[in-house]
Amino acid sequence: MFTIAAAAAELGTHPSHLARVFSQTYGIAPHNYLVGRRVDLARRCSSTAIVLPRRRRWRGSTTRLTSPATSVASSA
Known part of the structure; x- marks a missing residue:
């Protein structure tokens, strides 16, 4: 994952300066830009x-979905 701090270090500037310049240049904060990109990707x-891989948030959690129980037809 690429962070503002990593980008700032690569450019030789402070993270808050980079965020400020990004906001002034593009008219949106870096975080809001990334959230918008993620929303656009999800919409597409x-x-x-297209199914995206899910990231686990908790160690050992399962993300398996179970299908609803099938109903048994009653004999009448």
């Missing part, structure tokens, strides 16, 4: 049925 993927 949902409209084209």
Whole structure:
């Protein structure tokens, strides 16, 4: 993951200065820009049925979805 701090170090400037210049240049804060890009990607993927890999947030958690129980037809 590339961070503002890593970009600032690469450019030889302070992270807050880089964020300020980014905001002045593009009219949006770096964090808001990234959130917007993620939302755009999610919209494109949902409209084209592309499945993105899920990241685990907690160690050992499962993300398995279970299908609903099938109903048993009653004999009448």
